[in-house]
Amino acid sequence: MKRRRLLQSIAALPALPAAAQTAPAPAPEFPKLAETAADAVGQPRGRLFGRDQMAALEKLADLLMPKAGDRPGAVEAGAPAFLDFLIGESNAARRKLYQDGLDRLNSESARLYSKPFRDASATEAKAILAPLAAKWTYAPPADPFARFLKEVKDDLMQATINSRVYAAAVSRRSRSAAGMGAYWLPLD
């Protein structure tokens, strides 16, 4: 992909209209039409998480991977909605880990502060997120809630860094296209 087309697609800009070009070249017989990906034009519809679970995930996203300067955070990157899709596609154990983990955020918040996790302050949330302060171990924590928190931390960060808006912010800053790779088409 050429750099101009890449930057266009990062910013989800429509291709320049023909009239704006100085000397219109004759249309090639097999033209390469400009395209825009689904996630640049639409909002993903919910799949797996219920409303309260999603609200907890949005809050978690903001706490774990906040916006920093001109770099978007997990919320701006649509990471919660993406994880709703990704985890929805995953196996039953992973779906359960996530759903139970999100429920636990809400139930802990209700128990400690009588409000849903979404409305907990950063200080209040810190007590609930205490397992994230534990020292790293190779083996995942035995407690499923602690395991969930470790996984969701990694997943939210990766989903943010690999997002279109994050790439656009990085490209603006360093003029290098972020996250490009050689994609292997299916082998015939």
Add this chain to the structure above:
Amino acid sequence: MAKTYDVLIIGSGAAGGMAAWVLARAGASCLMLDAGPLIDYDKQRVMKPVYDLPYRGFGKPGRFPHVTQASEFDANLWADEKQNPYSYDKSDPFYWVRIRAVGGKTLRWGRASWRLSDHVFKAKDHDGFGDNWPIGYRDLAPFYDRVEPMIHVMGRNEGLPQMPDGNIQIDESPDSESVKRFIAACRKRDIPTTKSRRATGTLASSTNLLLPAALESGNLTLTPNAVVREITIDPATGLANGAVFVDRRSKNEYEVKARVVVLGASTLESCRILLNSKSTRFAQGLGNSSGTLGQYLFDQFYVKNVVTAVVPEARGGKGGRGLMGGGGYVPRFRNLQRNDRKFLRGYAWDFGGGFTPSPRYLPLYGEELLKEMNELQGTGFSLTTMGEALPRKENFVRIQPDVKDEWGIPSLHITQKYGDNEYAMAKDSMETASELCTDAGFQVIAAHSQMVPPGESIHELGTVRMGADPKSSVLNGWNQSHDVRNLFVVDGSSFVCGGVQNPTLTILALSMRASEYILDQRRKGAL
């Protein structure tokens, strides 16, 4: 009537590719069958940003439960696990990493290229465990000498008996300060270090280094998409006379004929083909009069990032090229002169620095985490352990007749477990690596001794092993079947033990040596 080829070569990776390079160029008419397609790099790959992939780079959940190396970018290159099933006991997973395409895993290998020494070939003489190879370093050295320039190996020669010098380009690049500090810490304990030794070039695959010259000779016929089911035997002579294969796309079956069969379909696939090649004469699999076909499976165990450390002086963006970056290799140093450890044999490390440590090591989140990550940019230094897994009879593969692949070919059940020796070695490697990093003035932020599951190192070896005694081995010292003299198995399945060295250079040297032996035997009329 189809042509009878001089040599049928099964597989086009390192093993098969080298056989074709030797045999076709010497005038033997060769047919090469490979189960996968021929890849056109220009058509097959397109540049894409990660956010345009359907799963934002996470990959389709569950698509590759055993291939941790697969990314969403290259997922279509790895062998599909549903089309190519295999099994293991639930408690002992085996991660079988496969590429089915012309070139095999050489399309993707990391290219680390070390010679084996007599610490491996004659390992039993050193510590009494297992068996010696029927050949020694002296037998293979002339072939290493020729293979290394072919694949453009670069590194440094250190004159170490456990890691023989090579016929290689010398890497004169300077070391960064952090690497020098690590090397100094090793030196204080008499632990050797060297530069990495790797094949160089944009692609170092059989598809660009071996097959073009073989095809140019006019003597090689390359047939992709040919999934070999079995090697056929002439009942009158007991000699191999060809193979049966299934066309990958149409599933039509074909027979081909040859005077000599060279099997190089990769360690476990070659073993599987032999086990599936049953006849009245060889009811337990072709060339299996010893009963050892499938046994003595081993690999090298890996402890990935056994230690991750931070170089404190590099914090806050002060790293730079002079202090950070680069890396190297620590050849095996345990149990060389005496066996003075609680385990046999030893391990090596790859080490390197200059990366940003993963956020998962930090017990932080949110702004605090981002701030710390900023501080840690480019400060990381880590080691990965590669240890020798002992070859044991109890680690083996067998055919599962009722579980078949997409082409109706019975699949493998794989049993490989690490034992006390590997666990003890992994622990020693963690403790010693932590001490060395601390001695170098680095701050260790994570250390563990958890080996990846067997198979994940992609160095699976053995199962069709060589040996001096036909009663306890399948091949002789020429990679030739003890039972069927025109059958040769030239890949990693022939290894008796593997040391800590990545195996491909040795596979290439063995295949070259066996192929020249075939030419010699044909000249003498013995084949």
